[in-house]
Structure formats: structure tokens, C-alpha cells
Amino acid sequence: MPDAPLNIAxxxxxxIGIDGDDTLWHDIGNYNLTEEKYRTILSAxxxxxxxxxxxxxxxxxxLKIFGFGVKGYTLSLIETAIEITNGQIKAEGIQQIIDLGKEMMSGSIDILDNVIEALELLRxxxxxxxxxxxxxxxxxxKFARSGLTHFFDGLEVVSNKDVQTYGALLSRYKIAPENFLMVGNSLPSDILPVLELGAWGVHIPYHTVWEMEHSDKDISDISRAVTLDNLVDVPNLLLGDK
Structure with a gap:
């Protein structure tokens, strides 16, 4: 039996699995912009x-009830508005918050720099x-509107990214963990669970991190993980002079 590889290259x-939000396309900025508009509504x-x-x-x-996503976020905005206004927010204000959620659901998809180049090299x-x-x-x-569908063999939308979810996904695809690579911007969601499973991870940090995706974990000394600056660095690492 050949020795196990010592590094990703x-x-x-x-x-190869690639995360969507803030890895392929910008996402958290939409939440930040929505929160600014939300503050304006509630300031009255x-x-x-x-x-x-x-x-x-x-x-x-x-999260335990609605899960991740804009719909659950919008409901949390409404619930918070009712709480901090002591129930004084009017129907007009509630409608404005609902409209913020609709804007997020139907907004344009802004692809990150070098994503298309990276996918053209990997595909x-x-x-x-x-x-x-x-x-x-x-x-x-979002995936359909991204213009990236032709680069991928499929889309997997999961309710959570944990060891059990990745394990079930790899079992369904009949892929051994040591032959799977996950690429994403979140350590808790994209990298740490797959490392625990025995797979490989490429962390590409985004300049803004959602509080619930924050992690102080240091992966620099883990041979099955690497941190890169940009998605295009992934094919450069994997393919090299091949």
C-alpha cells in the first residue's frame, strides 16, 4: 500500500466541494447592508x-427552528423589532422589514474575483x-443566477455543515474521505468538520466573518489543511506543472 500523501498538492x-456564499459569490455584505436599512427603520x-x-x-x-438563510433571518429581524420597540412598531414598519427580506432573496449575484478563472482551470x-x-x-x-452552473457536477444544499452531513454526502457519492477536498471561507462549516472526517480542506478567508462562523482554531500545523488567499490559488496548488 502506498504511503499516505503528506500534503494537499x-x-x-x-x-472537490466548494462553498457558495462568500467563496464563489459575495453574500455577507448583503446582510450588512440590510442591517443598515433595518436600523433606519427602527430608529423612528x-x-x-x-x-x-x-x-x-x-x-x-x-437557528434551531428556522435554520440558516434569508427567510429565517427576516423572521428574526421582525421578532427583534417587536422586542426592542416593546411592540410599538407599526404594520408599515413590519412591511418594510419584509421588503428587506424580499430584496435579499431576489438580489443580483456578485461573483468574487478570479472565481471563473479558477473553475476553468479545475473543471x-x-x-x-x-x-x-x-x-x-x-x-x-442563486446558483442558477450565478452563471457558474456549467462548471459543476451538482449542487448540494444542506441544513448544516457538520461531520454527520459531510459523512452522509460522501457515502452517497461513494467517495472515501481521503479523496475529498472541501474549499470554503468558514473554518467551522467548511474546514474543521471535513478534517475530523479524514478529508482535506482549503480555507480561503473572506474579509468579513459572520459572528456565528467565527473560529480561533489554528490550522497551520495540520497537514491536510491549507489557507490560501484566493480561489485561483487552488488549481495552482493542485495542478502545478501537471
Whole structure:
């Protein structure tokens, strides 16, 4: 039996998974912009000093009920608005918040720099799928509108990214963990679970991190993981002079 590869460049991959939000296309900026508009709506009713903390607390609580995605986020915005205005927010204000959610659901898709170049280089040599979490309808719509569908062999929308989810996915694709590479911007969602499973991970940090995706974990000393600056660095690493 051959020795196990010591680094990603020497490994053999039967499947590469790539995250969608903030890896292929910009996403968290839409949430930040929405929150700015949300603050403007609520400023007519109350002091907003602790709004961010209350909203985050509400989101954490509601994840167990609504899951990830814009629809659950919009419901959390409404619930938070009712709480911090002591129920004084009017129907007009609630409608404005709902409209913010609709804007997010139907907004344009802004592809990150060098993504197309990276996919053009990877596509001839690898089977590639998008693995993203959130609302099924919204993620399917974003993928369809992205203009990237022809680069991929499939789209997997999951409710959560944990060891069990990745394990079930690899079992369905009949891929051994040592032959799977996951690429994404989130350590807790894209990298740490696959490393625990025995697979490989490429972390490509995004300049803004959602609080619930934050991690202080250092992966620099893990041979099956690497941090790169840009998606185009992935084919450069894997293909080299091949």
C-alpha cells in the first residue's frame, strides 16, 4: 500500500466541494447592508444601542427552528423589532422589514474575483460540486443566477455543515474521505468538520466573518489543511506543472 500523501498538492481527489456564499459569490455584505436599512427603520421607534446584540441572540435562538438563510433571518429581524420597540412598531414598519427580506432573496449575484478563472482551470481535471447551507429555494436560485452552473457536477444544499452531513454526502457519492477536498471561507462549516472526517480542506478567508462562523482554531500545523488567499490559488496548488 502506498504511503499516505503528506500534503494537499500530493493528494488525489475524486471530488472537490466548494462553498457558495462568500467563496464563489459575495453574500455577507448583503446582510450588512440590510442591517443598515433595518436600523433606519427602527430608529423612528427607539434607541438602537443594543440592537446588534439582541438581533444576534434572536438569530442564535431561531437557528434551531428556522435554520440558516434569508427567510429565517427576516423572521428574526421582525421578532427583534417587536422586542426592542416593546411592540410599538407599526404594520408599515413590519412591511418594510419584509421588503428587506424580499430584496435579499431576489438580489443580483456578485461573483468574487478570479472565481471563473479558477473553475476553468479545475473543471477539466476534477469532479466539482457546490456544497452550501441555507434555504433550498434561495440557494438553488442563486446558483442558477450565478452563471457558474456549467462548471459543476451538482449542487448540494444542506441544513448544516457538520461531520454527520459531510459523512452522509460522501457515502452517497461513494467517495472515501481521503479523496475529498472541501474549499470554503468558514473554518467551522467548511474546514474543521471535513478534517475530523479524514478529508482535506482549503480555507480561503473572506474579509468579513459572520459572528456565528467565527473560529480561533489554528490550522497551520495540520497537514491536510491549507489557507490560501484566493480561489485561483487552488488549481495552482493542485495542478502545478501537471
Amino acid at each position: 500530493d493528494a488525489s481527489f475524486d471530488l 421607534y427607539c434607541d438602537l444601542e443594543n440592537m446588534g446584540d439582541i438581533l444576534l441572540k434572536t438569530e442564535r435562538k431561531n 477539466p481535471s476534477y469532479k466539482i460540486i457546490v456544497i452550501t447551507k441555507g434555504d433550498l429555494f434561495h440557494q438553488e436560485a
